[in-house]
Amino acid sequence: MQTNYQFHVPTEADRAWLAETMTAGLFTPDNAINYGIWDGSSTSVTYPLRFSRIISRVSDNVRIAWALSKVVDKATCMHAFAIHPDFRGQSLARGIVEESAHWFFSDNCPLDIESITTVTDNTLVPSNLSPSHYRNVGTEGNNTVTFITKEEDKAAKL
Numbered sequence: 001m002q003t004n005y006q007f008h009v010p011t012e013a014d015r016a017w018l019a020e021t022m023t024a025g026l027f028t029p030d031n032a033i034n035y036g037i038w039d040g041s042s043t044s045v046t047y048p049l050r051f052s053r054i055i056s057r058v059s060d061n062v063r064i065a066w067a068l069s070k071v072v073d074k075a076t077c078m079h080a081f082a083i084h085p086d087f088r089g090q091s092l093a094r095g096i097v098e099e100s101a102h103w104f105f106s107d108n109c110p111l112d113i114e115s116i117t118t119v120t121d122n123t124l125v126p127s128n129l130s131p132s133h134y135r136n137v138g139t140e141g142n143n144t145v146t147f148i149t150k151e152e153d154k155a156a157k158l
Contacts (some may be wrong), residue, residue, distance in 0.1 A: 001103035005096055007053040009036040010066070014054055021066050021084045024124050032066055043110045048072045055096055065096055074114040076104055081129060098131045105150045113150065120144045 001007060010018060010032045018029035035052035038045060049071040056063045064087050068080040078100075083093055097118065104113040118130045123142045133156035134146035148156075 001055070001108075002099040002106075004058055005055050005064070005099045006058050006061075007040065007055050007067075007100075009039055010052055010054050011036070014063070017054075017063055017084070018066060021082045023085070024082065026124075027068065027080050027082075032068070035068060041110055045071075045111070051076075055100070064092060067096075067100065069100075071111060071113070074112050075117065076113055076115075077117040077119065078129075079119065081125070093125070093129050094131060097129045101131065101148070101153065105153055115147065115149045116153075118146045120146070 010029075012033065015029045015033065018032050022028065022032065032052050032054075035050040038049055038051050040051070040053065051069045051071055053067055054063050055065045055067060063084060065081060065083045067078060067082075069076045069078045078097070081093065081097070101116050103109055104111075104116060116134075117137075118134065120129050121142050122139075122144055130146035130148075133153070134148045135152070137145040137147050139145070
C-alpha cells in the first residue's frame with residue numbers, strides 16, 4: 001500500500017485467521033471471503049464495489065488486520081476494520097488506515113478515487129481510526145464520520 005503494509009484478497013486459506021480476528025460479530029469470515037471479489041488491480045469493475053482485504057506487514061508478511069470498503073464511482077467508504085487480537089492495543093490501526101488511504105489516492109490504485117469517508121463505531125474502536133487531517137463530519141449515535149478529498153489529502157502532506 002505504501003511502505004509498511006500490503007494487502008491480499010481473503011481466501012479459504014485465511015478462514016481460521018479471519019475467525020480469530022472478526023470478534024465483534026458484525027461480519028463473518030464468509031462475508032470477508034465472499035466480498036473479496038475485486039483483486040485491487042483490475043480496472044474492470046461494477047459499482048458499487050465491495051473491497052475486502054487482509055492487511056499484512058511488508059517486512060515479514062504477518063497478517064495484522066482485515067478491512068472492508070465500499071467503492072461507488074469515485075468515492076470509497078471504510079465500512080469495517082478489525083485488528084487481529086495479537087496486535088490490538090499497539091496503536092497500529094491509524095497507520096494502517098493512513099496507508100490504505102494513501103494507496104486509494106495513489107497511482108497504484110487502478111480506480112480514480114476522489115474522496116474517502118471513514119465511519120468509526122466508538123463502541124468497538126477506542127479512538128477515531130482516521131488520520132488527523134481528515135475532516136470530522138460529525139457523530140451520529142456511536143459513529144464518528146470523517147472525510148477527506150484527494151486534494152485535501154495532498155495539501156495536508158505538503
